[in-house]
Amino acid sequence: MTEPDLDALFEAAAVVRGRAHAPYSGFQVGAALRDEAGRIxxxxxxxxxxxxxxxxxxxxxxxxxxxxxxxxxxxILVLADSPSPVTPCGACRQRIREFAGPGTPILSAGLDGLRAHYTLDQLLPTSFGPEHFIHGT
Known part of the structure; x- marks a missing residue:
């Protein structure tokens, strides 16, 4: 991933993180993804x-x-203020899997920048996905 792509994802995640509705936990999270057309x-x-x-x-x-x-x-980039990298929860890993392949980058960032880089396969190995369904008949 090129630095401008990373910068755009980080900026978009930072903006929406500030709009999070987290009155109970106080733990604001922002996520930004790039789609197949390059849109964020x-x-x-x-x-x-x-x-x-x-x-x-x-x-x-x-x-x-x-x-x-x-x-x-x-x-996809996930941004949170935490001492250790924040990754998507199990349910969100499966949500991401619906629209991404095993090598899709999943980036974890803190307020100071990128903290960790994973692939979907690293976070959700041997996952179940749309290709498991038999279509037709």
């Missing part, structure tokens, strides 16, 4: 008093991509 889509976490119905930043970014007509994730 971003999302932030949205907590809810009924904890299980909150939305992760990655899910918001994926929804924004789909709403804009994108269908493939080329790279």
């Amino acid at each position: 889509h971003a999302g932030c976490n949205v907590e809810n008093a009924a904890y299980p119905v909150g939305t992760c930043a990655e899910a918001g970014a994926i929804a924004a991509m789909i709403a804009a007509g994108g269908r493939r994730i080329d790279a």
Whole structure:
């Protein structure tokens, strides 16, 4: 991934992170992804008093991509203020898997910049995906 691409993802994630609705945990997360057309889509976490119905930043970014007509994730960056790298939760790893391949970069960033670089296959090995379904008949 080139530095301008990384910079654009980081900037988009930083902007939406500041808009996160996190009154319960205080843990704001921003995510930005690049789709197959090179467009950037971003999302932030949205907590809810009924904890299980909150939305992760990655899910918001994926929804924004789909709403804009994108269908493939080329790279995704997750930004949070944490002493160690923050990676997508298990549910979001599966959400990413729906629209990405095993080698898709998943980047973890802190407020000071990039912290870690993974691939989807590293975070979700031997995953279940759309190709497991038998189409037709």
